[in-house]
Amino acid sequence: MALGTLDSLRVRAESCTACGLAATRTKVVFGVGGTSSGLLVVGEGPGREEDLRGEPFVGRSGQLLDRLVEEELGLTRASFYIANVVKCRPPGNRDPSPGEVASCSGFLDAQVELVDPRVVVTLGNVATRVLLGTDQGISTLRGQVHSWRGRRLVPTFHPAYALRGGGAVVAMMRADLVRAKQALAKAPS
Ligand code: SF4
Numbered sequence: 001m002a003l004g005t006l007d008s009l010r011v012r013a014e015s016c017t018a019c020g021l022a023a024t025r026t027k028v029v030f031g032v033g034g035t036s037s038g039l040l041v042v043g044e045g046p047g048r049e050e051d052l053r054g055e056p057f058v059g060r061s062g063q064l065l066d067r068l069v070e071e072e073l074g075l076t077r078a079s080f081y082i083a084n085v086v087k088c089r090p091p092g093n094r095d096p097s098p099g100e101v102a103s104c105s106g107f108l109d110a111q112v113e114l115v116d117p118r119v120v121v122t123l124g125n126v127a128t129r130v131l132l133g134t135d136q137g138i139s140t141l142r143g144q145v146h147s148w149r150g151r152r153l154v155p156t157f158h159p160a161y162a163l164r165g166g167g168a169v170v171a172m173m174r175a176d177l178v179r180a181k182q183a184l185a186k187a188p189s
Contacts, residue, residue, distance in 0.1 A: 006031075006114050009107065013087050019103035021088035021096075027054035031083030031111055038184055039073070039080040040117035041065070042108070043158065044126035045096050051089035056082050061159035065123070068159075068170070072177035073184070081115045083108060085130050095126050112149070118187035120151055121180050124158030142176055145183050152183040 003009075010030040016022060029046035032055055049059040057065055069075050086096040086104045096104075112120075122128040125138045131153060132146060138155055146153040156176035162169040 003110055003113055006111070009110050009114065013107050016087070016107075019086075019088075019100045021086060021090060021100055024091050025088035026051045028087050029054055029056050029084060029089070030087055030107075031056060031081060033077045033081035034079045035081055035115045035117075037073075037075050037079040038116075038118035038187065039075060039121065039180065040112065040115050040119070041069070041080060041082040041121045041123065042127045042131065043082070043084045043123045044130075045084045045086040046089040047093055047160075048089070056084055057159070061163055064163060064170075065159040068173055068177055072174055073181045081111070081117070083111050085127050101130055118151060119180050119183045120148060120153045121177070122153060122155045124161060127158075128155040142172065145179055152187055154180040154183060 004012075013030045014028045016028065029050045043056060046056060047059060050056055056062070066077065069080065073080075085108060086100050087107055088104075090096050090100070120131065122131055128138050128141050129135065131148060132141065132155075134141070138157060141155045142157065146155070154176055156173050157165070157169055159173070162173050
């Protein structure tokens with residue numbers, strides 16, 4: 001996929017029909033945020049509210065994510081970028097299929113090149129498994145900093161899981177975000 005700019009890539013995504021999710025989406029959820037911090041956050045796919053608004057992580061789990069990133073890294077969406085593995089909502093919030101992930105991977109790959117993050121934080125099983133190319137679960141993969149495409153990758157739980165799991169899960173997310181902050185500080189800008 002030719003790189004272009006984030007804006008031109010967004011325009012291409014908004015008319016994409018490369019997989020079956022195009023038929024059921026309301027809006028394509030391309031990604032938002034700034035690129036100055038060197039941080040990219042990657043989730044699995046849009047939920048109901050995101051599908052309606054065309055923006056990732058806008059519901060309760062997004063509010064929790066924003067609060068934790070601001071408190072642990074001192075960053076707002078004006079300075080970090082957030083996107084999903086698939087840009088259209090899987091019906092019923094099911095996991096995206098391997099075929100849908102493969103169809104959409106060119107967009108995320110291009111976003112990674114254009115955002116050029118020093119640190120990537122993956123949220124939950126799907127995003128972490130897709131990016132690291134593993135079948136291992138998030139509970140095994142989190143708690144460490146992985147090398148990924150010459151960058152640092154820090155897996156953590158999906159904030160929707162943290163909303164259900166309560167304080168213990170939120171505490172582990174905070175610890176992961178501190179790891180991301182330390183990785184950002186160590187990585188050359
Ligand atoms: Fe295209 Fe990705 Fe949407 Fe599928 S999920 S239609 S590949 S933008």
